[in-house]
Amino acid sequence: MAQKAHSLSHTKWMCKYHIVFTPKYRRKIIYNQYRSSLGEIFRRLCSYKGVEIIEGHLMP
Incomplete structure (x- = not known):
């Protein structure tokens, strides 16, 4: 679960x-x-967009 911080010159x-x-x-x-x-x-949609699911719960 490597999370990459994006950066610009001052942020x-x-x-x-x-x-x-x-x-x-x-x-x-x-x-x-x-x-x-x-x-x-939900997992398939996230894989299409290149998004990582850190945690998920399906509750009524």
């Missing part, structure tokens, strides 16, 4: 984001059916 930064996914209908029945596929979809 240094490391961007980290906290993203919360909230579906419109939060039903436990629907959520339990799609829980494993949601995790796979």
Whole structure:
């Protein structure tokens, strides 16, 4: 989990984001059916964009 700080001549930064996914209908029945596929979809999207997932939780 190597994190690289970006820099310019007078600044240094490391961007980290906290993203919360909230579906419109939060039903436990629907959520339990799609829980494993949601995790796979998020991992695939992040790999397309070259983003590293540090930690993730899928909760109803």
